[in-house]
Each structure stands twice: as C-alpha cells, then as structure tokens.
Amino acid sequence: MSKELKIILIGVGNVGFHLGKELHEVGLEVNQVYSRKITKAKRLSKIIKCEAIKNLEDISKEADIYILAVPDSAIENVAANLSKQIPLSKLVVHTSGATPSTVLKPYFKNYGIFYPLQTFSITRKVNFSNIPICVDSNLKKHRASLEKLGRRISQSVHQINDQERSILHIAAVFVNNFSNNLFTIGEKITSTEKLPFDLLKPLIQETVDKIIVQSPHEMQTGPAKRGDNTTIQLHLKYLKKHFPEFIEVYQTMTQNINSKLSKIILRQKK
Amino acid sequence: MSKELKIILIGVGNVGFHLGKELHEVGLEVNQVYSRKITKAKRLSKIIKCEAIKNLEDISKEADIYILAVPDSAIENVAANLSKQIPLSKLVVHTSGATPSTVLKPYFKNYGIFYPLQTFSITRKVNFSNIPICVDSNLKKHRASLEKLGRRISQSVHQINDQERSILHIAAVFVNNFSNNLFTIGEKITSTEKLPFDLLKPLIQETVDKIIVQSPHEMQTGPAKRGDNTTIQLHLKYLKKHFPEFIEVYQTMTQNINSKLSKIILRQKK
Numbered sequence: 325m326s327k328e329l330k331i332i333l334i335g336v337g338n339v340g341f342h343l344g345k346e347l348h349e350v351g352l353e354v355n356q357v358y359s360r361k362i363t364k365a366k367r368l369s370k371i372i373k374c375e376a377i378k379n380l381e382d383i384s385k386e387a388d389i390y391i392l393a394v395p396d397s398a399i400e401n402v403a404a405n406l407s408k409q410i411p412l413s414k415l416v417v418h419t420s421g422a423t424p425s426t427v428l429k430p431y432f433k434n435y436g437i438f439y440p441l442q443t444f445s446i447t448r449k450v451n452f453s454n455i456p457i458c459v460d461s462n463l464k465k466h467r468a469s470l471e472k473l474g475r476r477i478s479q480s481v482h483q484i485n486d487q488e489r490s491i492l493h494i495a496a497v498f499v500n501n502f503s504n505n506l507f508t509i510g511e512k513i514t515s516t517e518k519l520p521f522d523l524l525k526p527l528i529q530e531t532v533d534k535i536i537v538q539s540p541h542e543m544q545t546g547p548a549k550r551g552d553n554t555t556i557q558l559h560l561k562y563l564k565k566h567f568p569e570f571i572e573v574y575q576t577m578t579q580n581i582n583s584k585l586s587k588i589i590l591r592q593k594k
Numbered sequence: 595m596s597k598e599l600k601i602i603l604i605g606v607g608n609v610g611f612h613l614g615k616e617l618h619e620v621g622l623e624v625n626q627v628y629s630r631k632i633t634k635a636k637r638l639s640k641i642i643k644c645e646a647i648k649n650l651e652d653i654s655k656e657a658d659i660y661i662l663a664v665p666d667s668a669i670e671n672v673a674a675n676l677s678k679q680i681p682l683s684k685l686v687v688h689t690s691g692a693t694p695s696t697v698l699k700p701y702f703k704n705y706g707i708f709y710p711l712q713t714f715s716i717t718r719k720v721n722f723s724n725i726p727i728c729v730d731s732n733l734k735k736h737r738a739s740l741e742k743l744g745r746r747i748s749q750s751v752h753q754i755n756d757q758e759r760s761i762l763h764i765a766a767v768f769v770n771n772f773s774n775n776l777f778t779i780g781e782k783i784t785s786t787e788k789l790p791f792d793l794l795k796p797l798i799q800e801t802v803d804k805i806i807v808q809s810p811h812e813m814q815t816g817p818a819k820r821g822d823n824t825t826i827q828l829h830l831k832y833l834k835k836h837f838p839e840f841i842e843v844y845q846t847m848t849q850n851i852n853s854k855l856s857k858i859i860l861r862q863k864k
Contacts, residue, residue: 338815396825422817422825442797443815448804456793482793491787492794494829498840499780499794500801501816502847503773507802508810509850510769517761523726523752524762524769525806527712531770532777532802534718536795540778545608545713546771547692555666555692559764569850570768576846577772580779580839 329473330387334358334380334402336368338444339419340393346452348372350476356384383409389473391438392418400427407431415466421493424486425460436461436470439489440478443500452477458484458492509570516566548581556585599743600657604628604650604672606638608714609689610663616722618642620746626654653679659743661708662688670697677701685736691763694756695730706731706740709759710748713770722747728754728762779840786836818851826855 331352333344336359345368348354356375359365365376377383383390383406390410394402399418406416416428417436428435437460444450457474460483461467467483474481484492507528514521534543547555556578563571579585601622603614606629615638617624626645629635635646647653653660653676660680664672669688676686685704688695691711698705707730714720727744730753731737737753744751754762777798784791804813817825826848833841849855 395820396822422822422828441793443800443804443813445804445808445813445815448808450800454796456796458793480793480796484789488787488789490828490832491783492789494832495780495783495789495794496797497816497818497829498776498783498843499798501814501818501851502843503776503798504801504805504810504814505818505847505851506768506773506776507805508814510765511810513761513765513768517758519754519758519762519765523711523728523750524765526724526726526750527766528769528773528802529806530713530720531774532798534713534715535774535777536799538715538718540774540781543713543715544771544774544778545715546767548767548771548775550665552666552692558692558760559767562760562764572846573772573850574768576842577775580843581771581775 329353329389330355330384332356332358332384332387332390333368334383334390334392334406335394335398336364337393337395338446339440340391341368341446342444342450342452343391343393343419343440344368344372346450346477348374352473352476355387356382358383380405380409385410385414388415390414390416392416394418396420396423399423403428403431415461415469417461417470421458421489421496424490425462426486429462434461434463434466436466437484437486437489438470438474439484441492441496454478454480456480456482458482458489460485460489506573509567509573513567513570544581546581548578548585551582551584553585599623599659600625600654602626602628602654602657602660603638604653604660604662604676605664605668606634607663607665608716609710610661611638611716612714612720612722613661613663613689613710614638614642616720616747618644622743622746625657626652628653650675650679655680655684658685660684660686662686664688666690666693669693673698673701685731685739687731687740691728691759691766694760695732696756699732704731704733704736706733706736707754707756707759708740708744709754711762711766724748724750726750726752728752728759730755730759776843779837779843783837783840814851816851818848818855821852821854823855 331354354374357365357369358377362378369376415434416432417438425437439458441456455478457478459470471481510524511521601624624644627635627639628647632648639646686702687706687708695707709728711726725748727748729740741751780794781791
C-alpha cells in the first residue's frame with residue numbers, strides 16, 4: 325500500500341467522523357466523505373479539506389479503499405448501492421464490531437474489516453494511538469495492507485476474524501455499554517438525592533485503574549461478594565421505596581457476583 | 595484537635611491498613627493497631643512503628659480517637675467490647691459506608707463516622723489526596739475535629755449524615771461493585787475464547803474518562819440504546835450457547851438502558 329493510498333469514507337457518524345479526522349491527521353489522503361445528510365458530510369470535509377457528497381452516484385471510482393462507517397443496519401444496503409458505482413475489484417471494508425465481513429461478500433471481490441475497538445462521541449476528542457484496530461479481509465494481501473493502514477494510526481493492530489470480533493463486541497457491550505449504564509444509575513441516585521455525583525468519581529476512576537493492572541475477578545469487593553445479606557436487604561428496601569426501576573439490576577448483579585445469594589431469597593425479602 | 599492527636603486503629607483489613615499507613619505518613623500518631631489476628635496487626639504496626647495488639651483488654655485508654663475499621667457485621671460487637679475498656683467520653687468512629695453511626699450510640703457519648711469513599715485492596719497503593727472523606731458525629735465539635743482530621747489526608751472532606759452516607763454507599767455499589775463485575779464478565783468471555791482481555795482495556799479506560807467530564811446518561815451508546823434488536827438477538831444466541839450464566843445480566847442491563855426493549859420480547863426470542 326503506497327503513501328498515495330486514496331481513501332473514501334462512507335458515513336460520518338461517531339466512528340466515521342473521528343476516523344476520517346485521524347486518517348487525515350496522519351497524512352493519509354481522504355478524497356471524499358459521503359453522508360446522506362450533506363451537512364454532516366460537510367462538518368468533516370471542512371476539517372479535512374476534501375469533497376463532501378450525498379449521492380453515491382458522485383463517488384470517485386479512483387480510490388484504493390472504501391471505508392463504510394455506517395450503522396450495522398445500513399451496511400448491506402449501502403454496500404449493494406456502492407457496488408453499482410465502483411469497480412468490483414475495489415477494497416471495501418466496514419468498521420463494525422457486530423456485523424460479519426461476509427455481509428460484503430455478495431457485492432465485492434475484496435472486502436474486509438477495519439474496526440476500532442473504542443467508544444466514540446462526536447463531541448469528544450480521541451487519541452487513536454492505543455486503540456485496538458481489528459482488521460480482517462478475505463484475502464491475505466489485504467489483511468496485510470489493512471494492518472499497515474492500522475499501524476499509521478495505532479500501535480495496537482490485530483488480525484481478528486469475524487467470529488473473534490463478534491465475541492469482542494459482546495464483551496465490549498458488557499464492559500462499556502452496561503458499565504456506563506451503572507454510572508448513569510449512580511448519577512441518577514445521587515442527583516435525585518441532592519448529593520454530588522462527583523463524590524463517586526474517584527471511586528469510579530479507581531475501579532478502572534485497578535483492573536488495568538490486576539484481574540477484575542480478584543478485585544471484586546462489596547456486600548454481594550462477602551455475602552452480607554443484612555446490607556443487601558437494606559439496599560433493596562431503599563431501592564424499593566425510591567428507585568424501584570433499579571431493583572432488578574441490583575438483584576441480578578448481586579446474584580451474578582455471588583451465586584449463593586439465591587435470587588429467590590433476594591426477591592422474597594425485598 | 596492538637597497536633598498530638600493520639601489515634602488507635604481497630605481493624606486492619608483493606609480500609610484499616612491503608613488508613614493507618616496514611617495517617618502515619620502525614621505525621622499523625624497512631625499509638626496502637628488492633629486485630630484479632632496478630633499477624634495482620636503486625637503487618638501494619640511494623641510499617642508505622644507502633645504497638646500491635648490482639649486483645650481489646652490491652653487497648654490504651656489514653657487515645658483521643660478510636661477508629662473502628664472492622665466489617666459491618668462486627669462493628670456493634672467490637673463497640674460493645676471496646677466500651678468496657680475505655681472511658682465513655684472517648685470519641686469512637688467507624689469507617690463504614692453502610693452502617694449508621696447510631697450503632698455506636700448505646701456504647702459511647704461521642705461517636706461518629708470517618709468514611710473514605712473508595713475501594714481498597716491491601717496489595718494496591720492508594721492516593722488519599724482526592725478520596726472523599728465523609729465525616730459525621732453526634733456532636734458539632736467532633737464533626738469539626740473529624741473534618742480537620744480528614745483534611746490532613748484529603749482535599750475532599752464532606753459532612754455527610756447517616757441517611758446521605760447510606761445512599762452514597764448504594765450508589766457506590768452500582769458504580770464500583772457492579773461495574774467491576776461487568777469487567778470480570780468481559781475478562782471471562784475473552785479469556786475463555788483465547789482473546790486478550792487487554793484489547794478491552796482502552797475501551798474501559800475511555801468509558802470512565804468520558805464520564806469524568808460528561809454525564810454518563812449522555813454518553814450511553816450501543817445496541818440497547820439504539821434499539822438494535824438484530825444485534826441483541828445475535829448476542830443472546832451466543833450467550834445462550836457459551837455463557838448462559840451471563841444471559842440474565844445482559845437482558846436486565848439491556849432493558850434498563852432501553853425500556854422499550856421489553857424483557858418479555860428479550861426472553862421469548864433467546
């Protein structure tokens with residue numbers, strides 16, 4: 325893959341926006357960015373100084389790689405439409421953790437994955453250098469070239485097949501989506517009770533700092549872990565009165581931490 | 595509270611060990627440390643150069659403050675025994691988030707709380723400077739002196755009453771105990787599948803970095819949030835086959851994030 329690698333980015337949501345910016349910042353050539361919503365395409369194209377398009381008919385046939393950074397539900401449809409516009413031989417990849425690469429197979433001879441394993445928000449700057457980039461392709465030469473492309477933006481590039489990537493994505497849902505929801509619950513409880521959520525932030529930070537160096541399994545503490553049913557019952561009583569919407573989360577997580585605390589007992593006493 | 599404040603530490607578990615070390619490090623005088631297990635008491639007393647005792651009968655009657663850093667279930671019993679050894683007028687506090695200060699009321703005229711809102715492990719060094727220290731006492735003068743003591747080790751000291759502290763503790767269980775359990779699940783899935791858990795660590799770090807500056811409620815992403823039932827069903831299918839023990843956590847958290855994804859539908863299709 326030469327230095328003049330030409331990239332076209334299709335989709336400029338949370339992933340596409342940051343990926344496009346980063347590819348540009350490391351000196352790669354993003355020729356066009358596509359979005360059905362031209363204002364979204366222009367938000368990025370202005371920053372990285374390239375063409376914004378909103379019709380796939382306007383897409384350049386000259387690029388080396390077409391990156392689909394669209395929602396999972398749109399990948400196949402966009403791929404089908406794209407295949408009518410560009411030569412069959414072009415390399416087309418998507419950036420999703422959940423969707424197999426083979427969804428692209430009916431449409432392209434050369435297809436693959438370029439999946440940054442991270443959570444992105446438009447408004448938040450990200451540092452790509454340690455983000456794991458999971459790459460894959462049906463052809464070995466493209467696996468190598470995608471790996472090379474990944475190394476332009478990150479030190480952590482991995483060849484990960486469809487099955488492995490889907491497993492990583494499930495694990496990511498637990499550690500990211502679900503833990504963020506627990507932080508949301510913590511925020512809801514404290515703010516409703518007029519206590520500063522900030523009081524919990526050093527604890528949250530330490531929770532994570534710990535498991536970066538030690539196994540989370542070994543770091544587990546709390547009433548569930550030590551089977552402290554007295555405290556658990558006090559918590560359930562409080563939740564029942566003030567936050568019934570969080571009781572099931574409390575019970576399910578408590579029992580998952582300590583299977584000896586049978587759910588039946590947890591429910592009976594609540 | 596003078597510089598010659600004499601402290602006795604009762605209990606040298608995760609909290610007691612680190613608190614004792616810190617009080618010593620900032621120049622306070624910890625005269626004795628007590629543990630039923632003398633080897634545990636000695637592990638700390640050697641570091642902070644004080645007497646280790648394993649019988650409450652040996653406790654000094656000369657200290658200014660007695661800090662009970664014992665398990666919740668032991669607080670009342672230890673307090674009762676301690677009250678037979680020291681003058682009624684001594685200030686006795688405990689370090690628990692879950693137990694009310696009033697558990698000490700039957701035994702002492704001056705009682706209170708010195709609760710560091712953090713997760714501690716013996717093996718892991720902690721930086722107290724930003725740990726919220728929640729203090730309380732039945733007497734205003736002791737609230738002030740405990741606040742002063744707290745400021746010796748932390749910039750974040752707060753007068754928090756029993757009710758508020760119990761609420762903070764419940765929120766802490768969600769954001770610390772339960773999120774750590776989600777990280778444990780992520781570790782279990784990846785290690786079982788021979789994938790490096792390290793691939794998830796930048797994601798976990800970013801999950802937390804985000805919510806230190808922005809509301810977690812606004813940071814929620816993922817298939818549950820966007821109502822992506824196709825992906826959710828794929829995840830449930832995988833979990834059912836490989837990790838049935840995590841299905842309930844997945845379903846409960848998914849529905850808690852997005853109440854439109856009715857649990858009944860989640861269950862029917864699994």
